[in-house]
Amino acid sequence: xxxxxxxxxxxxxxxxxxxxxxxxxxxxxxxxxxxxxxxxxxxxxxxxxxxxxxxxxxxxxxxxxxxxxxxxxxxxxxxxxxxxxxxxxxxxxxxxxxxxxxxxxxxxxxxxxxxxxxxxxxxxxxxxxxxxxxxxxxxxxxxxxxxxxxxxxxxxxxxxxxxxxxxxxxxxxxxxxxxxxxxxxxxxxxxxxxxxxxxxxxxxxxxx
Numbered sequence: 001x002x003x004x005x006x007x008x009x010x011x012x013x014x015x016x017x018x019x020x021x022x023x024x025x026x027x028x029x030x031x032x033x034x035x036x037x038x039x040x041x042x043x044x045x046x047x048x049x050x051x052x053x054x055x056x057x058x059x060x061x062x063x064x065x066x067x068x069x070x071x072x073x074x075x076x077x078x079x080x081x082x083x084x085x086x087x088x089x090x091x092x093x094x095x096x097x098x099x100x101x102x103x104x105x106x107x108x109x110x111x112x113x114x115x116x117x118x119x120x121x122x123x124x125x126x127x128x129x130x131x132x133x134x135x136x137x138x139x140x141x142x143x144x145x146x147x148x149x150x151x152x153x154x155x156x157x158x159x160x161x162x163x164x165x166x167x168x169x170x171x172x173x174x175x176x177x178x179x180x181x182x183x184x185x186x187x188x189x190x191x192x193x194x195x196x197x198x199x200x201x202x203x204x205x206x207x208x
Contacts (some may be wrong), residue, residue: 005038006180007129009096012076015120016192017179019083024198032206040100040163041178047095057093067176088125099130114143
């Protein structure tokens with residue numbers, strides 16, 4: 001069973017959704033053999049390198065008040081705790097395109113899942129900039145990816161066209177919110193669903 005997990009590093013529900021999906025996969029055990037791939041999606045593609053204040057940006061983007069942003073944040077923290085993801089105090093929103101380029105390469109090196117987890121943790125737990133090259137290089141090195149190659153990719157813009165192409169492909173399928181979990185290229189599960197929802201859907205698809 002192939003699962004394409006379409007998501008952005010800056011999306012808190014993607015962090016929740018990934019951990020929820022992994023809990024479901026752990027419960028399924030050997031019942032389902034899964035080939036998991038991470039596909040790029042940018043929530044804020046026009047975000048400049050200097051980023052933006054998180055509360056002000058989200059309130060402006062969604063037309064809500066600072067208090068409503070805080071309420072949403074509390075709900076996200078609670079849902080994260082339920083699936084074992086401890087959100088920290090994220091103060092800024094950053095551009096994630098270079099992180100997606102590095103993730104594309106990590107997939108070719110069979111290290112995509114580790115890098116995805118580290119990027120989510122750096123951004124949502126440690127308030128780090130996932131677009132900063134020093135952060136990306138440190139995370140790449142921490143999972144054993146060759147630093148010289150990682151630096152070359154970041155400095156050259158390599159894999160940018162591939163990321164753009166993948167983003168366009170999934171938008172062409174009608175994906176306009178994340179996380180979007182696509183099973184075997186046919187079945188869509190959207191949102192940061194509870195583990196029970198993922199478990200039931202995957203069990204049914206595996207026996208269909």
